[in-house]
Amino acid sequence: MPETTPDRRTELLAAAIRLFSDRGYEATSVREIADALAIQAGSLYAHIETKEDLLWQILTESADRFFAAIQPIVDSKLLTLERIRLAIAAHVKVITDSTAAAAVYLREWRHLSEPRKSEFAGRRDAYERIFRDLIRDAIHEGTFGDFDEKFATLMVLSSVNWIYQWYRPDGPMTPDEIARRITDLLFHGLKRAGS
Amino acid sequence: MPETTPDRRTELLAAAIRLFSDRGYEATSVREIADALAIQAGSLYAHIETKEDLLWQILTESADRFFAAIQPIVDSKLLTLERIRLAIAAHVKVITDSTAAAAVYLREWRHLSEPRKSEFAGRRDAYERIFRDLIRDAIHEGTFGDFDEKFATLMVLSSVNWIYQWYRPDGPMTPDEIARRITDLLFHGLKRAGS
DNA sequence: CCTACCGATCGGTAGG
DNA sequence: CCTACCGATCGGTAGG
Numbered sequence: 001m002p003e004t005t006p007d008r009r010t011e012l013l014a015a016a017i018r019l020f021s022d023r024g025y026e027a028t029s030v031r032e033i034a035d036a037l038a039i040q041a042g043s044l045y046a047h048i049e050t051k052e053d054l055l056w057q058i059l060t061e062s063a064d065r066f067f068a069a070i071q072p073i074v075d076s077k078l079l080t081l082e083r084i085r086l087a088i089a090a091h092v093k094v095i096t097d098s099t100a101a102a103a104v105y106l107r108e109w110r111h112l113s114e115p116r117k118s119e120f121a122g123r124r125d126a127y128e129r130i131f132r133d134l135i136r137d138a139i140h141e142g143t144f145g146d147f148d149e150k151f152a153t154l155m156v157l158s159s160v161n162w163i164y165q166w167y168r169p170d171g172p173m174t175p176d177e178i179a180r181r182i183t184d185l186l187f188h189g190l191k192r193a194g195s
Numbered sequence: 196m197p198e199t200t201p202d203r204r205t206e207l208l209a210a211a212i213r214l215f216s217d218r219g220y221e222a223t224s225v226r227e228i229a230d231a232l233a234i235q236a237g238s239l240y241a242h243i244e245t246k247e248d249l250l251w252q253i254l255t256e257s258a259d260r261f262f263a264a265i266q267p268i269v270d271s272k273l274l275t276l277e278r279i280r281l282a283i284a285a286h287v288k289v290i291t292d293s294t295a296a297a298a299v300y301l302r303e304w305r306h307l308s309e310p311r312k313s314e315f316a317g318r319r320d321a322y323e324r325i326f327r328d329l330i331r332d333a334i335h336e337g338t339f340g341d342f343d344e345k346f347a348t349l350m351v352l353s354s355v356n357w358i359y360q361w362y363r364p365d366g367p368m369t370p371d372e373i374a375r376r377i378t379d380l381l382f383h384g385l386k387r388a389g390s
Numbered sequence: 391c392c393t394a395c396c397g398a399t400c401g402g403t404a405g406g
Numbered sequence: 407c408c409t410a411c412c413g414a415t416c417g418g419t420a421g422g
Contacts, residue, residue: 026221027306030401042403043407051401107302111222138385145387147380151368155380158357159350166349173346185342185350189384190333192340225417237419238391246417 004047011037012047013061016054021100025055025108055108056116062094062105063123069094074130080137087134088160088186089179095163096175102164131157156186199242206232207242208256211249216295220250220303250303251311257289257300258318264289269325275332282329283355283381284374290358291370297359326352351381 004012015036019028030051031041048054069090073083095102109120132153138144144152159182167178199207210231214223225246226236243249264285268278290297304315327348333339339347354377362373 024219024221024305026219029399031399040408041401042409042411045402046407110219135385142387144385145383147385148376151376152380152385154357154361155354155377156385158360159353162349162353162357165353181343181346182350185347185381185384187384187386188340189380189382190330190339190342190347190351191382192337224415226415235392236417237393237395240418241391 008047012044013054013058017058017098017100017104020055020058020108021103025104025111052111052113052116055104055111058101058104059109059112059120062101063120063127065094065097065101066091066105066127070130074134080134080141081143084131084134084138085183087131088156088183089176091160092163092179092182093175095160096167096169096178099164099167102161106161106164128153128157159186203242207239208249208253212253212293212295212299215250215253215303216298220299220306247306247308247311250299250306253296253299254304254307254315257296258315258322260289260292260296261286261300261322265325269329275329275336276338279326279329279333280378282326283351283378284371286355287358287374287377288370290355291362291364291373294359294362297356301356301359323348323352354381 012033016028016033019032019036023032030044033054034041034044037044070087073086073090076083078086109117109124112120132149135144135152135156136149139147139149139152163178167175173181207228211223211228214227214231218227225239228249229236229239232239265282268281268285271278273281304312304319307315327344330339330347330351331344334342334344334347358373362370368376
C-alpha cells in the first residue's frame with residue numbers, strides 16, 4: 001500500500017470488509033470497492049497492488065486480533081477452566097466487534113492463492129491449537145470428562161464461530177452474555193442438572 | 196432442464212456440487228462445469244437455462260434431503276429426548292453423505308437472486324423451527340434445563356453444521372459415532388459428571 | 391451436443 | 407487520484 005494515509009487505509013479496508021462479507025470476495029468487483037470510496041476503479045491501485053492483497057490484509061489483521069485477544073489469558077496463571085472461560089469470551093468479543101470481518105475471516109480465505117493460503121491455514125491451525133491445548137489440560141486434570149480432545153475442540157470452536165451468522169449488535173444479548181451462555185452450555189450441557 | 200436424461204442430470208449436478216464447494220459459486224465458470232462433463236460451454240445450455248438454475252437445483256435437493264431425513268423421526272411417538280437424538284443423527288448423516296453438497300447448501304445460498312433467496316431462507320427457517328420445537332418441548336418437559344430455546348437451537352445446529360468443514364469419510368469416526376459424541380456433549384457438557 | 395460468436399464486465403496499467 | 411484504455415474472461419445465444 002504505497003503512500004496511503006492511515007485513515008484512507010482504514011476506510012478502504014472497512015469498505016472491502018463490508019462488501020466481501022455481503023457478497024463474497026469473488027462476487028465483489030474492484031469497481032464496487034472504488035465506488036464505496038467515491039474514487040475511480042483505476043485510482044484504487046494507488047493504494048493496493050492487487051485485489052487479493054486487500055483480502056490478505058483483512059485476513060491477517062483478523063488473525064492478529066484473535067491471537068491478541070486470547071494470548072494474555074492463555075499465558076496467565078489462572079485455573080485452566082477459568083482460562084477457557086475467558087478465552088471463549090475474548091474470542092466471542094472479536095467476532096461481535098465485527099461480524100463482517102469475522103465472516104470474511106471464516107469464509108473467504110479459500111480465495112487466497114498459494115502460498116498465502118497455506119500460510120493462513122497455518123496460522124488458523126496454530127490458533128485452534130491454543131484452544132486444543134487448554135482443553136487437553138482440562139481433560140488431563142480431570143476437570144473435563146474423558147473426551148477426545150480434538151473433537152471437543154471442534155465443538156467449542158464451532159459453537160463460537162457460528163455466532164457471526166446470527167449476532168446483531170441491537171439484539172437482546174451482549175457479547176459477554178453470549179459468551180456466558182455458550183460456556184455454560186458447553187460445560188454443563190442441555191440436560192437438567194441431575195437428570 | 197429440457198430433454199436431459201436422468202443420468203446426465205445427475206452427472207451435471209455432481210460436477211457442479213464439487214466445483215461450487217471447492218471454489219465457490221461465483222469463482223466457478225460455466226466452462227469449468229462443461230469441462231468436467233467433457234462438453235463445450237455452449238452445450239451446457241441444452242441442460243440448464245442459467246448458471247443460477249444449477250445452484251438452485253442443488254440447494255432445493257439438499258433441503259429436500261434434510262427434511263426427508265428428520266420428518267419421520269419428528270412425527271414418531273418416541274420420547275422427545277430420543278427424537279432429538281435421532282434427528283441429530285439423521286442430520287449428521289445427510290451432511291456426511293456429501294460434505295460437498297452440505298458446503299454448497301450452507302455457504303452458497305447467498306448468491307441466489309430474489310425471489311429465490313427469500314424462498315430458500317424460508318425453507319431453512321422452517322427446518323430450524325422443527326429443531327427448535329423439539330428443544331422447546333424438552334425444556335417444557337423439564338428434560339432440558341431452563342435455557343433460551345432459540346439460543347439452545349443455535350448451539351445444536353452450529354455444532355452439527357460445522358461438521359462439513361472437517362469430516363472425512365476415511366477418518367476415524369463413522370457418522371453415527373460423530374452423532375453420538377455430539378449428542379453426548381450437547382446433553383451432558385464437557386465437565387466431568389458430578390464436578 | 392458443436393461451432394462460432396455476442397456484449398458486458400473483469401482486474402489491472404500507462405501516463406498524467 | 408483521473409482519463410483512457412488493455413487483454414482476458416464471463417454467462418449466454420444462434421444456427422446447425
